[in-house]
Amino acid sequence: MGAPYVHPEVLVSADWVEQHRDDPKVRIVESDEDVLLYDMGHIPGAVKIDWQGDLQDQLVRDYINAEKFAEICARSGIANDTTVVFYGDKSNWWACYAFWAFKLFGHADCRIMNGGRQLWVDEKRPLTREVPSYPRTQYTPSEGHEERIRVFRDTVLEHSTSGKPLLDVRSTKEFTGERTHMEDYPQEGSLRGGHIPGAVSVPWNRAVNADGTFKSVEELKAIYEGEVGLKPGDNIIAYCRIGERSSLTWFVLTYLLGYAQVRNYDGSWCEWGNLVRVPIAKGN
Amino acid sequence: MPNTLDSIIAELADADRQERIELLIDFAKNLPPLPDRLAEFKDAAHRVEECQSPVFLFVELEGEQVTIHADAPIEAPTVRGFVAILVEGLNGAQVEDVLKVRDSLIEQIGLPEILGMLRVRGLTGVLRRLKAEVTRAAIARSMGDSAPSTGSA
Numbered sequence: 508m509g510a511p512y513v514h515p516e517v518l519v520s521a522d523w524v525e526q527h528r529d530d531p532k533v534r535i536v537e538s539d540e541d542v543l544l545y546d547m548g549h550i551p552g553a554v555k556i557d558w559q560g561d562l563q564d565q566l567v568r569d570y571i572n573a574e575k576f577a578e579i580c581a582r583s584g585i586a587n588d589t590t591v592v593f594y595g596d597k598s599n600w601w602a603c604y605a606f607w608a609f610k611l612f613g614h615a616d617c618r619i620m621n622g623g624r625q626l627w628v629d630e631k632r633p634l635t636r637e638v639p640s641y642p643r644t645q646y647t648p649s650e651g652h653e654e655r656i657r658v659f660r661d662t663v664l665e666h667s668t669s670g671k672p673l674l675d676v677r678s679t680k681e682f683t684g685e686r687t688h689m690e691d692y693p694q695e696g697s698l699r700g701g702h703i704p705g706a707v708s709v710p711w712n713r714a715v716n717a718d719g720t721f722k723s724v725e726e727l728k729a730i731y732e733g734e735v736g737l738k739p740g741d742n743i744i745a746y747c748r749i750g751e752r753s754s755l756t757w758f759v760l761t762y763l764l765g766y767a768q769v770r771n772y773d774g775s776w777c778e779w780g781n782l783v784r785v786p787i788a789k790g791n
Numbered sequence: 792m793p794n795t796l797d798s799i800i801a802e803l804a805d806a807d808r809q810e811r812i813e814l815l816i817d818f819a820k821n822l823p824p825l826p827d828r829l830a831e832f833k834d835a836a837h838r839v840e841e842c843q844s845p846v847f848l849f850v851e852l853e854g855e856q857v858t859i860h861a862d863a864p865i866e867a868p869t870v871r872g873f874v875a876i877l878v879e880g881l882n883g884a885q886v887e888d889v890l891k892v893r894d895s896l897i898e899q900i901g902l903p904e905i906l907g908m909l910r911v912r913g914l915t916g917v918l919r920r921l922k923a924e925v926t927r928a929a930i931a932r933s934m935g936d937s938a939p940s941t942g943s944a
Contacts, residue, residue, distance in 0.1 A: 541844075542906055543819070543868040546812050559907045596866065625866070 510724040513765025517758075518721065519592055519618050521627050527592075528552045534585050534641075537624065538595040538605040548634030550594070550627060554583045554641075558601055558751070562608045573648035576612045584641025587615070587649070594620035594627065598712070598719040600751045607754040607771060610656055613649035619758065622720045629718070656757065658744055658770045660778060663703065664785060666744050672737060673706040674745040676756045677776065681748070682708040684789040697780025701789040703746070707735055708791075711752040714759045727764055739766050746772035746779075796880030796892070803900040811901050818879070819872035825849070825862045833862065839920045844870050846917055850924040852932055855885045857925055869906060873914045876900070877921055889925045894918060 512518060527533040528551055535553040537545045545555040556562065561579055564571050571579075585591055591609060593602035599619055606617045620627070628634070658666075666673060680686040684700035702708070713730055715721055722730075731737045743766065745753040750773030760766040779785060803811055825833070829849050839846040844867035849860040859878050863871040881889050896918065897903065897911050 541867050541869050542910065543812060543816055543872065544866075547816050547819075547868055559909060 512724055512763040514762040517618050517762045518621050520621055521630060521632060524550060524592060524594075524620050525632065527590075530590075532588070533590045533592060534583065535592050535594070535620075536583070536602075536605065538593055538601040539624070540595075540597050540601055544596055544624065546636065548636055551633055551635045551637070552639050553594075554639065556583065556605055558604050558608065562605065570608060570611060573612055573651065577646040577648045580614075580646040581644050584644055585614075585646065586644040587647055589644075590616045590618065592618045592620055594623050596624045598625075598715045598755070599623040600711075600755055603755040603758045604751040607656065607757060611651055611653050613651040622718055626719050656761075656770055658772050660772075660774055660782065660785070662770075663744055663746070663772050663774075663779070666742075667703050667705045667786070670705055672735075672741050672743045673703055674735075674743060674753070674756060675702045675706040675708050676711040676745055676747045676753045677702075677708075678710055679708060681776065682706075683791060684787075697776055699780045699787055701780075701787040702776075703779055704786045704788040706746075706788075709735055709756070711747065711755050714756065721759065721763060724763065727759060731760065731764065737766075739764065740768070741766065742768045744770050744772055746775040748776050749773065750775045795882075796876075796884070796896075799876055799880045800896070800899050806901070808901075808904060812905055815872035815876075815902075815905070816868055817872075818875035819865065819868040822861065822863070822871055822875035822878065825860055829860055830862075839917050846870055846874060848874075848917070848921055848924055850921070850928050852886065852925075852928045855887070857884050857886055857889050857928075858882060859921065869910065870914065870917065873897075873902070874917060877918065881921075886925055886929050890922055892918065892922070 524535060528535070535550050536556050537549050537553045538556055538558060539545060542557055542560070545553075549555070556579065562570055580586070591614060593599070593606045595602035595605075602619055602623060606619060609617045663673075675682050678686075681700070682702045684702070686700060709730065714727060721727075737743065743760065745756045745760070747753040750771055753771050753775065757769050757771045760769045780787070803814055806814055825847070832849070833847045837847045837849055839848055844863055846863045847861060851858040859882050861874045861878050863874050865871060881892070894915050897914055902914065903911050
């Protein structure tokens with residue numbers, strides 16, 4: 508065994524989840540790209556929270572407000588002191604995105620199930636189609652941590668101009684500008700291809716193993732510190748296409764490596780690549 | 792519009808939200824496997840570029856009659872279910888009938904309500920690709936090329 512993660516408590520194993528399935532202080536939440544997966548079978552006791560249908564405002568491109576968030580928690584049986592464990596498809600992209608959104612709203616105890624949905628399925632652990640219902644909770648909206656974990660375009664521009672660390676976690680072809688959208692995601696494209704000047708390319712998937720679990724501290728440090736040259740105290744902004752893959756990188760840097768100042772640009776390339784007159788760099 | 796697709800549309804349109812989810816999952820589970828002779832052609836030429844998940848479409852014509860084979864991963868049940876609806880609904884239909892299917896099919900079967908607008912756009916790509924493949928096969932045939940489009944890889 509190598510060195511432990513800096514905040515090992517935020518990452519739980521599938522075994523831990525099985526042991527805490529009936530723990531009233533724990534709520535398991537599935538968050539997926541494919542919205543039908545939960546209905547095909549989920550971890551017994553898990554509820555579904557969809558980033559698009561539940562957490563996004565349906566009119567303005569933004570997250571819902573704190574009151575709506577409190578309502579989602581209340582109906583899902585999540586109280587302010589509940590331990591919320593997220594898991595999902597695609598190596599936990601959307602689980603990390605939901606985790607990040609819960610932190611935006613200031614929820615205290617959030618965790619990720621290492622390996623996500625696919626590993627659970629591959630290990631032939633129990634799945635059910637039964638949708639649980641929990642007694643409604645009282646959920647008090649709290650202050651939230653938006654300024655600590657989320658940035659908007661003006662800050663990103665300032666970050667780029669002053670040469671502070673920017674991580675582009677999209678695929679290499681998106682970074683160089685060869686593609687204006689992620690391979691196979693043309694519906695979230697943009698008018699211009701390339702990257703934010705000064706950004707370094709570190710595709711999100713370098714942080715995970717083939718089975719969807721996170722790499723070890725040594726492996727992660729070799730990438731983010733050895734190759735990229737980041738330091739734990741750096742003021743870092745990560746971005747991708749709409750902010751879901753970069754929330755995985757944000758999770759890795761913040762919790763597994765213990766970096767104190769990492770923020771996610773959730774406008775990401777879908778916004779930057781469509782903005783008039785912002786600087787863009789192409790190639791490597 | 793061909794009768795089979797019509798009855799699928801009617802069934803889905805009458806269903807409530809949860810029933811529609813169940814039906815889509817059933818379609819996804821029941822998509823027939825690709826015949827062995829086509830499985831080796833799961834390559835870029837038969838892949839639907841517009842779609843988030845690896846979706847493969849194969850179109851064959853016998854006279855005016857269209858045969859569709861398709862594959863998509865079970866880990867992406869939404870697109871697999873939609874592909875299965877097209878396969879079941881349009882297999883054996885006439886070229887003209889396939890080309891008459893409109894993008895609004897996706898609204899008719901109530902998918903935006905389940906999936907949200909962002910997610911259904913990839914499905915439109917599958918339908919358009921299917922129609923493009925049928926058109927291509929029909930043109931190839933009218934130019935005297937009798938080889939099935941699946942052989943072109």
